[in-house]
Amino acid sequence: MGEKTFRIEDELRLILVGNPNSGKSTLFNSLTGLNQRIGNFPGVTVEKKIGFLKINDHIKAEVVDLPGTYSLSPRSEDEQVTFDYLNDNSRNDLPELIVVVVDASNLKRNLLLATQLVDxxxxxxxxxxxxxxxxRNKQSIDVKKLEEKLGIPVVPINARLSKGIKELKQAIANYKYKKVPKFIENHESKDALENTVHRFNKIKDIVKLTLTKEGESRTAKITRRIDSVFTHPVFGFAIFLLILFLIFQAIFSWSSYPMNWIENGFLVLGNWLSKTLPEGVLNDLLVDGVLAGLGGIIIFVPQIAMLFMFIAILEDTGYLSRVSFLTDALLKRFGLNGRSIIPLLGGAACAVPAIMSARTIANKKERLLTIFVTPLISCSARIPVYTLLIALVIPADKQFLSFNLQGVVMMALYLLGFVAALLTAFVMKYIVKSDERSNFVMELPIYRTPRWTNVGMTILNKTKVFLFEAGKIIIAVSIVLWVLSSYGPGDEMSQIEEKYKTVLADSNADLTAANEQIASEKLEVSYAGHIGKFIEPAIRPLGFDWKIGIAIITSFAAREVFVGTMATLYSVGDEENTASIKEKMNRATHASTGAKVYTKATGYSLLIFYAFALQCMATVAIVVKETGGWKWPIIQLVYMGALAYFSSLLVYQIFV
Amino acid sequence: MRMRATLADYKVGDKVILKKVLDNHLTIQLYSMGCILGEEITIERKAPFGDPIIIRVEDSFISLRKDDAQKMEVLLS
Structure with missing residues (x-):
């Protein structure tokens, strides 16, 4: 970290650094508002948040939010990112000003990082x-004195209420670099630990001079009282399970309204488009290909956004770290760590950010195991597949112990994923070798009401990423699929048209039935049909036909494509575009026998297949990045594929 | 020879002073969270079978495992 000359002309870069839970992200949100974007740090996958703001009429600033860190001696990979970014001298496009965010209610500990930065x-x-x-704790801090002792400007704020932001901007605009004496002298000569003790002793003196307080703070007392219930060996677990149950109930009951609106909206839009656009290839491609595929995924945005919302709230209140505390003893036995619960719960939303959040696990083996098993947790991309299949094979009015059976099956699938994840970790524990000692040193932040702007931003950002990332794949897959299912090799297609020419010309014939017959025969001889037929022998024992075969292949990119594929496959030929996917699939029969395709056995078998198979390119990509190679993602892909295949086989043979 | 008392030997509610940490990696973790030698530690909670533990150092709550606690030599304050 060399000395830098510092002069602001019209633009600068603000780098936000701070302890975890210091309110750094809240400050970032209130500084930049919606004017932010999320990217990655080069080479690694830690989220890099960049935002923009105007300091005053002349000065603009780019704001970079770095991962939270306790000190400048990194111990997790997350902290390493912060450390590397601060030490990178290759950026010289803009003058840079570090804004170290300090939790004033925990001054002593937070000043460690601050004084390291001064030095x-x-x-x-x-x-x-x-x-x-x-x-609130009836404490007070002498800001002037603190400024004098540290030698850098100190600005008191309340990021949650956006108080002090104006003053902060002023301080930034007026900032002048001046060299200050090092906080601790000749720190090269001592080792890092001795240094830290020395530093803390000096910090203690400063805190004594600047902070007036009496005994334990009120907020700590309140936190202790809440914890006596929430981390209680019995009540704590009961509350955790209750919260999980309520979240699932809320997601599935609240989201049904917006989902209906979206479904109907797409039907209307599809109808309107197919009538308005001139008839022809473009019309078919847009309505049956792109729109059908997109509608199949946008409909699940309400559920996904809600799941992200609940996880964000649990994290922001400080509750998630209590869940880590509660589950550490259990997870430890399976080769995991209390911290693994955050990726595992996050995996219920999306495995990609969840696997990234495993970075906070310092122990390499535990981190690898967490990454390996997280995709087994049922993610939101499975929701569309589960919802469709459950609705198809289980009557809505069926009860199980006076609970709605559809809901029970959904819960069972989530539970199945969790159990499979634990058992897999347990086996892996004996395969992966490591002599690194595992521990569980973690801060439990004080309880707070959630900062709603943070929660809102998380929902917005994550849903956006999900929608755009998935949307891109789905549009591409939909187009390819439409082409593959609309055209075929040789002249088989035209032969079918020839065959029905007389029927279509006959004015007395049932045209709708004839058209449907033509469409299904055409699909069978299309390229997609040939591919599906080719793999059919392999998936026949699982109860799948060639249409499902096509869907499994296309949804290798992303699971939710299954629904889009079904929509596309069953839309091709549906000229009026009237029925929903579910109705069309319900009517589907085996061409040879006339028996229903989606029986209970096939439905269950397909559900199990989607619960276990690693059908997600994004997950594979993130595992490659996070484990630094192809070895683990390939093992994961093969393992989960085999698990899916044989479990489905078993389930189908039981129910058929 | 009698071993010196560690944090794991004390019960919920006890206040102790941290004297020595027997693991370098653990030391770094504890230090960065403000838990340094000479600091007063209060044992706040223990999960069933004494693992994991929540301790309080000033106004910070920190969780650690029994094995970590066994590496922290302390004296009753």
């Missing part, structure tokens, strides 16, 4: 966040 001699401003908690 790095980079331009730094200190932001004292959470001043409301300091006041």
């Amino acid at each position: 790095s001699e980079q331009p730094t401003i200190l932001v004292l966040n959470m001043m409301d908690i300091v006041e």
Whole structure:
């Protein structure tokens, strides 16, 4: 970290650094509002948030939000990213100012990082966040004195209420770099640990001079009281299970309204488009290909957004770290760690960010095991597949122990995923060798009401990523699929047209029935039909026909494509575009026998297949990045594929 | 020879002073969270079978496992 000359002309870069739970992200959100985007740090997959703001009429700033860290001696890969970014001297496009965010209600601990930054001699401003908690605890901080002792500007703020933001901007605009004496002298000579003790002793003196407090703070007392229930050996678990149950209930009952609106909206739009656009290939491609595929995925946005919302709330209140505490003893036995519960729960939304969040697990083996088993947790992309298949094979009015059977099966599938994840980890524990000691040193932040802007931003950002990433694949797959199912090799297609020419010309014939017959015969001889038929022998024992075969192949890219594929496969030929996918699939029969395709046995078998198979390119890609190679993603792909195949085989043979 | 008392030997509600940490990696973790030598530690909670544990250092709550606690030599404060 060399010395940098610092002069703001019209643009600068603000780098937000701070302890985890210091309110850094809240400050980032209130500084940049919606003017932010999420990218990746080069070479690694830790989320990099960049935003923009105007400091005043002349100065613009780019804001970079770095992962939280306790000190400048990194111990997890997340902290390593922060450390590397701060030490990277190759950026010289903009003058850079570090904004170190300090939780004022936990001054001593937070000053460790702040004083390390002072000693790095980079331009730094200190932001004292959470001043409301300091006041609530009847404490006070002498800002002037703190400024004098540290030698850098100190700005008290309350990011949650956007208080002090104006003052912060002013301080940034007026910032002048001046060299200050090092906080601790000749720190090269001592080892890092001795240094830290030395540093803390000096910090203690400063805290004594600047902070007035009496005994234990009120917020800590409240947290202790809440914890006596939430981390209780019996009530704690009961509350956790209750919260999970309520989340699932809420997701499935609340989301049914917006889902109906979206479904109907797409039907109307499809109808309108197919009538308005001139008839022909483009019309068919748009309505039967792209729109059908997109509609099949947008409909699940309400459920996915809600899942992200609940996880964000649990995290923001501080509750998730209590869940880690509660589950550590259990997870430890399966070769995992209490911290693994955050990726595992996050996996219920989407495995990609969940696998990234495994970075906070410092132990390499535990992190690998967590990454390996997280995709077994049923993610939101399975929701569309589960919902469709459950609705297809289980009557809505069926009860199981006076609960709605559809809901029970859904819960059972989630449970199945979780159990499979634990058992897999247990086996892996004995296969993967490691002599690194595992531990569970983790901060439990004080309880707080969720910061709704943070929650809103998380929902918005994550849903956007999901929709656009999945949307891109789905549009591409839909188009390819439409082409493959609309055209075929040789002249088989025209032969069918020839065969029905006389029927179509006959004015007394049932045209709708004839058209449907033509469409299904055409699909069978199309390229897609040939591919499906080719793999049919392999999936026949699982109860799948060649149409399902096509869907399995196309949904290798992403599971939710299954629904889009079904929509496309069953739409081709549905000229009026009137029925929903479910109705069309329900009517589907085997051409040779006339028996229903989607029986209970096939439905269950397909559900199990989608619960276990690693049908997600994005997950494979993230595992390659996170494990630094192809070895683990390939093992994962083969393992989950085999698990899916044989479990489905078993289930089909039981129910058929 | 009698071993010196570690954090794991104390019960919920006890206040102790951290004297020595027997694992370098653990030391770094504890230090960065403000739990340094000479600091007063309060044992807040223990999960069933004494594992894991929640301790409090000033206004920070930190969780750790029994094996970690067994590596922290302490004296009753």
